[in-house]
Amino acid sequence: MRQRTLDWRNRRSWLGSIRFYAGELLxxxxxxxxxxxxxxxxxxDLSWLPNHEELVPAFCELLASYYSYAKAFHxxxxxxxxSYYEHGLQGHQPDRIQARFRELFHDVDPNQLQKAIDELGSRSTSEKGKIxxxxxxxxxxxxxxxxxINGSEYLLSLATRLxxxxxxxxxxxxxxxxIGVPTVFEVDIPFAFIRPRQRTEVANMILSAWGQNVTGKHLGMDSxxxxxxxxxxxxxxxxDxxxxxxxxxVHREPGMYISNITRCEMCA
Ligand SMILES: [Zn+2]
Known part of the structure; x- marks a missing residue:
């Protein structure tokens, strides 16, 4: 089977491909x-699309069978x-981050460290295991x-509390x-890893872009x-x-963070 990757940055490509898998539907x-x-x-709100209640799920299925991967960035x-190249991208691990937090701020009163962790308690569990x-x-x-710039959102929240x-x-x-090096990972996520609700969201976004092209009425929203x-x-x-x-x-003026580390031992 041919492997195809949905690359959101290449709008012309994914718009043009719609006819190959959903030409009969649309x-x-x-x-x-x-x-x-x-x-x-x-x-x-897909109510602009005739028969959208049946059409959207059908489109979503065609989309998922056409693409093997979605290109994504972390x-x-x-x-x-x-360790990323050895173990892959690992889901959010609050325990590990808490341990690192204690190391990084070893000079701060341990009671305050604990207080910061406690105050963010429920958040660390709801985000556990996710990427x-x-x-x-x-x-x-x-x-x-x-x-x-700052690394883990959770670690930043802990430092902010402190x-x-x-x-x-x-x-x-x-x-x-x-600490660390500002990094962007390029990852091809198997489509099967993407949760049904997010698949539907992607399908909705593609349908919306397609519809805007057909009507010529551009809504200027392209997140x-x-x-x-x-x-x-x-x-x-x-x-890569x-x-x-x-x-x-966003945390510091004048607004642009300049990083002077642009290579690491794992750079190709
Ligand atoms: Zn590198």
Whole structure:
């Protein structure tokens, strides 16, 4: 079977491919109907699409059988890149992050460290075992590149708590910028790993883009899909990685984070 990868950055390619797997579903009569009516083709409300209750699930199935993989990007600030190539991308592990938190802030009152962990308690369990990825790395670095600047969101939240307790002291968040290397992993996720709800979201986004093309009515909303994987992503799915030099920084003025580490021992 031919392996095809859905690369969200290549809009022309995935729009052009629709006819190969859903040409019968989105037939000329449907196009004419949309051209005439010119509805707003939202992705979160598909009622503009005739017979959408049946059509969307059917489209979703065709999409999933056409593509073997979805290309996705994971922003992080790892201290050990080699482990990613050995063990793959591992789901969020609160215990490990808490241990690292205690090491990094060993000079702070242990009661305060515990207090920060306790206050974020439920959050660490709800996110356990999950990995966040996005379909477009450029957008990620512009809009939510802070994972590559600060590393784990959970670790950042812990450091932020700590800073709040110690209002006139150090801003502990900056310590996270002294360890690790800002990194973006490029991963081909097997379509089977993507949860049904997220598959439907991607299908909706593709249908919306297709509809906007047909009607010529562009809604100007083109955020990439987000993939939350429950469980680990095997090392074999990692296609590449790089170290971004410029990342939009939402936590500090003047807004652009410049990284001076652009190579690591695992760089090809
Ligand atoms: Zn590298």
């Amino acid at each position: 037939d000329p009569a449907m196009r004419r109907h949309l051209e005439r009516k010119r509805p707003k083709c939202w992705s979160d 922003g992080c600030r790892p201290e050990n890149l080699r 966040w990825l996005t379909g477009d790395d450029r957008k990620m670095l512009d809009d939510f590149g802070h994972y590559s 800073t709040r307790f110690d209002r006139y002291g150090e801003d502990y968040r900056w310590r996270l910028r002294e 990439p899909p987000c993939y939350v994987i429950h469980g680990d992503v095997p090392a074999g799915c990692i296609k 990685h790089y170290h971004p030099e410029r990342i939009m920084d």
